[in-house]
Amino acid sequence: MTITGNLSTMPAYYQDAYLSELTTAIREFRKDDRGIWYVFDDTIFYPRGGGQNSDTGFINGCRVSDVRKTSDKVWHLLDKQIVNPVQMRLDWESRYANMQQHTGQHIISSVCAKQFDWQTVSVHLGRTETLIELECGTIDENSLQQVENYSNELVRSAEPVSAIFVKREELQKYNLRREIKVTDEMVRLISIGEADITGCGGTHVKNTAEVGIIKLIDYEKIRNHIRLKALVGNAAYRYFEALHRQVQSAIRSLSCGIEDIADNISSLLEEQKSLKRQLKDIKTRWLNLLSENLQADADRIVILTDRMETADAIQLSAHWVKTKQRPCFLIFPGEKQNQFVFRLPEKDQRDLREVLKKLSEEFSFRGGGDKKLVQGIIGSREPDEAFRRNISDLLQKQGF
Ligand SMILES: [Zn+2]
Known part of the structure; x- marks a missing residue:
């Protein structure tokens, strides 16, 4: 076996089931505001459907950004015009992630149905997250953990995943997880060993072990149901990678072990709360002292030289007028x-x-407030001696 590290190449193991490259020809195309949609004589791209994302890849070097199916046609969205002959190349990494994710969804849905009698109402397979809506009113952490444990057991048991086509009238012979409503003559069923069988037209891995890992990360209540949020396979691996980086960074900053991160953060938050309280007390005392020691000079104004926060200045002024x-x-x-x-x-x-209005007219004061309190900024001018006198004269004229 040759390991190339290139996840975008389909391994030999899958080459009997899927094509990763194909030469074909254009049958028709149409333009819209998203780009040019092509239908070809044949395709290797799986269209969006059944909750699963469409495949991505390249056609004559152009990126395929969407694939949709309408009746019997498969439309491929490209951003450039192409000509025959048409050479398709599948992005295997993306396809394989979809296959893992879709199989993982069957596994979770099967566990929920068999172990808890929670049927799957709808699924959404996003680029990373798998959302599964269940017929279930409430769920607790313990049940959630059980769903995850059972699902990963099914992954590790390495059950074969197979697709078979059966006639519609023969469906009752199979112990299907959910009823299938189709009009097609032939129906595609996906089985997971003896554990699960259900109708599905999507792409799946050949063996549950290939799913790798299933991690339930969250759940929410929706329309009297519970919607699980899961990460499957590569998506779960990427999540653990990101989590690991964050945890490493946290233990370096906190100088503690992984098991002490939460306690350390709680202690820091407590300490911060206490320091904030102390700072507030000290600030109040300092502002009161400052207010008591400041004297408005003969010019009526106090001009401070040290930088101050507006909130502190307001607090100081409150103490000033009160005392x-x-x-x-x-x-x-x-x-x-x-x-x-x-x-x-x-x-x-x-x-x-009224005072502020006069100051705005004659100097560069800008601000607002009410009868008792106004605040704002004084342009770029430095409050020098001449400025002080001017303001003071104006205040005097206003009766202060
Ligand atoms: Zn499926």
Whole structure:
């Protein structure tokens, strides 16, 4: 056996069942806003259907982005025009992922039906996630774990997966998992050893062992049913790879073992909560002290030189008006620009919006608020001595 590491090439093991390359010819085509849809004399591409994604691959070097079936025609979507002869090449990695996923879905549906009497209502096989809607009102973690365990047991038991065609009138001879409603003369059945048999037109692996692993990652309530979210085969492997990278990064940051990650995060969050509380207390005390020690000079305004958060300035102004019972006109450097917070004591009946309007007209103040509290930014101008005097004069004219 030669191992190439190239997952896009179909292994010899499958070459009796599927074609990975085909030479054919164009039969018809039509254009729409997604591209050009072609029908060929023959195809190796499986169309979207039965919850399964369509195959991808290349036709004359162009990527096949979608394959759909309408009555007896299979339409292939390309983004460029092509000419005969037509050379098709299947993306085996993507096809094989679909085969694993679809077989995994049969396994999960079979376990749910046989062990729990939960019939499958609908399935959706996404590019990575497998969604299975079950006739089941509620589910608990224990049952979920059991579904996963039984499913992986069936994977490991390496049961053959076979497709057979039977006549419609002979269907009652088979112990089908779910009733089949079809009008076709011949019906395709997929069996998993003695464990399961059901009607399906999709693509599957030859043996359950090829599914590799089934991981149930979540569930949700939907239309009085439960919808399971599963990862199958390669998709599960990629999930574990990503999970492993995250866990490695976490244990390096936390300097702990895998089993201690959750406890470490809980302790850190607790510590953070406590530090936030302490910081808030210290900040309040600092702002109150600052407010008590600041004096509005003869010009009525307090201009701070240290950077301050707007929320802190608002808190400071609240303490100021409460303790001094005088208006607070505070100018301070903010994140990017100089900012202001003006506040009046409760008893003061004047309207700060009038003051702000004047300041906006004559200087570059921009902001808003209500009668008692306004805040905003002061353009790019530095609050130098001349600026201070100008503002002070304006405040005086306004009666402050
Ligand atoms: Zn199937």
